[in-house]
Amino acid sequence: MSPWIFFVEHRAEILEATLAHLSLVLIAMLIAVAIAVPLGMLVVHRTTLRNFVLGLASVFQTIPSLALFGFLIPIPFIGGIGRRTAIFALVLYALLPILRNTYVGLTGIDPAVLQAAEAMGMTNSQILWRVRFPLALAFILAGIRTATIITIGVATIAAAIGAGGLGTFIFRGVAMVSDAVILAGAIPAALLAILADILLGWLERRLAVV
Amino acid sequence: MNAKAAPDSALENESTIQFREVTYSIDSILPESRPRPIVNAISMQVSRGETLVLLGRSGSGKTTLLRLINKLLVPTAGQVVVQGRATSEWDPIRLRRSIGYVIQDAGLFPHFTVAQNIALVPTLENWDSGRTAARIEEMLKLVGLDPREFATRRPHELSGGQRQRVGVARALAADPPILLMDEPFGALDPVTRAELQREFNALARRLGKTIVFVTHDVREALLLGTRIVLLQGGQIVATAAPEQFLHIDQPEVRAFAASLVPVPGATP
Numbered sequence: 001m002s003p004w005i006f007f008v009e010h011r012a013e014i015l016e017a018t019l020a021h022l023s024l025v026l027i028a029m030l031i032a033v034a035i036a037v038p039l040g041m042l043v044v045h046r047t048t049l050r051n052f053v054l055g056l057a058s059v060f061q062t063i064p065s066l067a068l069f070g071f072l073i074p075i076p077f078i079g080g081i082g083r084r085t086a087i088f089a090l091v092l093y094a095l096l097p098i099l100r101n102t103y104v105g106l107t108g109i110d111p112a113v114l115q116a117a118e119a120m121g122m123t124n125s126q127i128l129w130r131v132r133f134p135l136a137l138a139f140i141l142a143g144i145r146t147a148t149i150i151t152i153g154v155a156t157i158a159a160a161i162g163a164g165g166l167g168t169f170i171f172r173g174v175a176m177v178s179d180a181v182i183l184a185g186a187i188p189a190a191l192l193a194i195l196a197d198i199l200l201g202w203l204e205r206r207l208a209v210v
Numbered sequence: 211m212n213a214k215a216a217p218d219s220a221l222e223n224e225s226t227i228q229f230r231e232v233t234y235s236i237d238s239i240l241p242e243s244r245p246r247p248i249v250n251a252i253s254m255q256v257s258r259g260e261t262l263v264l265l266g267r268s269g270s271g272k273t274t275l276l277r278l279i280n281k282l283l284v285p286t287a288g289q290v291v292v293q294g295r296a297t298s299e300w301d302p303i304r305l306r307r308s309i310g311y312v313i314q315d316a317g318l319f320p321h322f323t324v325a326q327n328i329a330l331v332p333t334l335e336n337w338d339s340g341r342t343a344a345r346i347e348e349m350l351k352l353v354g355l356d357p358r359e360f361a362t363r364r365p366h367e368l369s370g371g372q373r374q375r376v377g378v379a380r381a382l383a384a385d386p387p388i389l390l391m392d393e394p395f396g397a398l399d400p401v402t403r404a405e406l407q408r409e410f411n412a413l414a415r416r417l418g419k420t421i422v423f424v425t426h427d428v429r430e431a432l433l434l435g436t437r438i439v440l441l442q443g444g445q446i447v448a449t450a451a452p453e454q455f456l457h458i459d460q461p462e463v464r465a466f467a468a469s470l471v472p473v474p475g476a477t478p
Contacts (some may be wrong), residue, residue, distance in 0.1 A: 012294075113319060115318075118306075119311035120311060120380070120381075122303075123303055126334070134321045135321055209321040
């Protein structure tokens with residue numbers, strides 16, 4: 001069967017899977033940003049905590065996604081089959097790029113600027129919110145962009161634990177040995193990733209200083 | 211100009227900044243050895259309205275002395291007294307907002323416009339917008355920049371000399387009685403540097419601020435200072451008015467004087 005005909009015949013189903021995929025990614029990203037950005041701000045002046053947090057996030061990053069989904073199934077509350085488990089795993093994957101970019105952005109500021117800020121009598125929290133944060137914003141967004149693209153990819157694996165999304169077509173296609181069915185999942189997923197990249201890249205440039 | 215006299219009238223004619231046996235050391239990396247003093251038992255005073263130049267080679271402790279004045283550093287021993295109170299007793303935020311600070315790379319905030327940069331301390335001090343706006347304009351004119359042209363620019367749209375002018379305007383915005391300057395013209399090309407030095411001289415005389423100026427350039431020290439303090443290895447080795455400075459018979463003074471020898475072929 002030609003992929004094109006499969007696309008046309010199953011367009012409603014593909015669209016539905018795309019929206020399900022997108023909602024997985026959006027929910028996971030919202031949670032990841034809500035955790036990683038404040039955490040990145042918190043560790044700026046705390047070396048020990050920073051090494052621990054960044055190390056832990058790196059460990060999550062190295063676990064193969066299929067294995068991580070497998071590990072989570074037997075765990076009570078956060079585990080099991082379905083979307084909740086998938087979102088939890090996606091959040092773990094998204095943490096590192098956001099956390100690291102937040103930290104690097106907040107600390108990679110021209111020392112002369114920070115020295116002036118301190119010498120002019122700004123308090124630590126004023127320096128954080130009025131100097132470090134605005135100057136780090138483009139960096140933080142770059143981290144969010146990387147994390148979003150990773151999440152869109154990893155979310156296809158989430159179909160393995162019954163979370164739905166575009167991975168459903170990919171797994172079904174592999175089982176049926178049908179390129180057309182695999183592509184019905186892979187192409188929209190790739191398009192989502194490209195679109196997210198363009199959109200967030202544009203936002204990043206808009207917010208960049210200088 | 212409405213530069214007011216310093217708030218504490220009881221201290222009129224007294225020194226504004228006093229160093230009393232001030233030592234500042236950092237812990238050595240080697241566990242066995244004793245802490246290494248960066249400045250060692252320094253005593254000196256800065257009188258109201260004078261421009262005191264701290265001259266010395268790199269590592270002589272001049273920047274450390276400057277940073278002890280606005281409590282960016284706290285003495286290991288001794289006291290730094292500013293406006294009649296030891297820095298150890300000052301709230302660092304209050305102290306720093308009453309002291310202007312200019313550094314070599316200006317350290318302007320790149321995400322702020324020129325106007326927002328100048329308005330930094332007034333904003334932190336919650337001045338009303340009318341007063342702040344008037345002050346921004348006044349400061350820009352003071353440092354020779356046209357408000358209409360420069361107020362809305364960003365620091366990256368300025369030349370090095372213009373950035374440094376804005377740095378001075380920012381330091382003076384809240385009308386602090388004391389101004390600290392750490393090699394403010396060090397990164398500028400010689401022509402711009404000479405231009406800014408000339409204007410600074412005129413400005414300093416007019417505003418009557420107490421200024422402590424750090425430099426390693428003896429020519430700049432002679433040109434701008436009303437008094438020169440020469441530092442070597444964290445200690446004061448000479449103090450003199452610019453007219454007498456070069457006549458002091460001291461090895462480090464002679465070393466600095468030697469750096470003034472004119473280039474062959476230059477007209478005297």
